[in-house]
Amino acid sequence: MDIPKDRFYTKSHEWALPEGDTVLVGITDYAQDALGDVVYVELPEVGRRVEKGEAVAVVESVKTASDIYAPVAGEVVEVNAALEKSPELINQDPYGEGWIFRLRPVDMGDLDELLDAEGYGEALASEA
DSSP states (O other): OOOOTTSEEOTTSEEEEEETTEEEEEEOHHHHHHHOSEEEEEOOOTTOEEOTTOEEEEEEESSOEEEEEOSSSEEEEEEOTHHHHOTTHHHHOTTTTTOOEEEEESOGGGGGGSBOHHHHHHHHHHHO
């Protein structure tokens, strides 16, 4: 299971990659694999203010639909519009072209409350 070391993780399987004063958000390789083939993504509105842990987007697969939660509080400043036509990007490249939305956090220090790659790997191992 691929767990890049350059980002933070939630126990609900989102990743958060700091880029300047924003944070790119997507779901992990584990999450996309568990969902199966992604067929639809409901993206948040740009400008929406969200709280940490708030459901922000929905990913639907052939198996189920799953809420995607904000890893930190902030404002949605960009969404990955490519997912509207090609939701399978989440399966093909969950840590790259399959990103879902970009937040401008209220406090970048909130990222420190998330898991690092090692911690996320341990959390996955404890779920097994």
